[in-house]
Amino acid sequence: MAAYNHHKTGVYRFCCRMLNDREGAKDVVQDVFIKFFQNVNRFDGETSVKVWLYKSARNKCLNMIRDRGKIRNLGGDGDELQELLSSDPEYSDSPQMLRKLLDDLPADYREVLVMREWNGLSYAEIAEALDTTVSAVKSRLFKARKMASEIYKKLYGDV
């Protein structure tokens, strides 16, 4: 229960910024913590719990993004989905620029950026959550920031 109270807001924030959709984020957070409570005896430390939660949330968010991509590819439902997301209070309350930036970033760049900037995970924790190395995280974060910088420049001009 302590782990739930400690990490729930962070995991929710991560899902919100990954999906840019409050309802979707709530569904993912719910699934993640139900699975967490079912496997609660497996965890041996705080880091293990934190990494597991973000790893699980990330996988579920990617599945949801993939499913939405399939919906868009199938036909006209993509526009309806965009309208639905734009009418979401959480989505429309967040700064327009951040939403646009995150929307335009590929999911593999968005996940490292959100984990680092929104959730403050260390490079080692991100590496563990993404099953990769610290140097790969460092490189991917740099590329994500570079792309974010280019998107920003294209949309809003120089800082």
Place this chain on the structure above:
Amino acid sequence: MNCDFVQERLSAFLDREESTDNIEAALSHLYGCESCQNFFSTAVKLHSLASDDRMSYPAGLDESISRKIGRKQNTNALGYQLRIPVYVVSMAAVILLIVSFAIGFMLQENMHRDEINAILKAVPSHVVYGMPTQVVYPVSIRDSKGAMR
């Protein structure tokens, strides 16, 4: 010095994951490079916007999760969680079962002994051994010479 190399170090520096020894050369490059300055200022701006972008946890989600996991959290009024390992609960259940069987067996034994003693006292009887079961003949079925009929 390559801009990508410098920007990667600046990115890590912003996250406090780059040692200061490595950053000096990158910073001196930064002063003279517009492209790296643009990258760094956007990264700093994004960092600041992300830090300010806070959101509250949805009110009903706690209850929803609690309902879905199908069990009430075992907490007292102070919110302290009482954790009992599964093996302790299992051992307690087994001990309880054994004790209840033992008590039942002892009561049953005492009850039968008391019943038999009461019958033997009340009814003069003859017990025949050597048969699969113990048979009790009441005195009323003996003949006048005392032999069994």
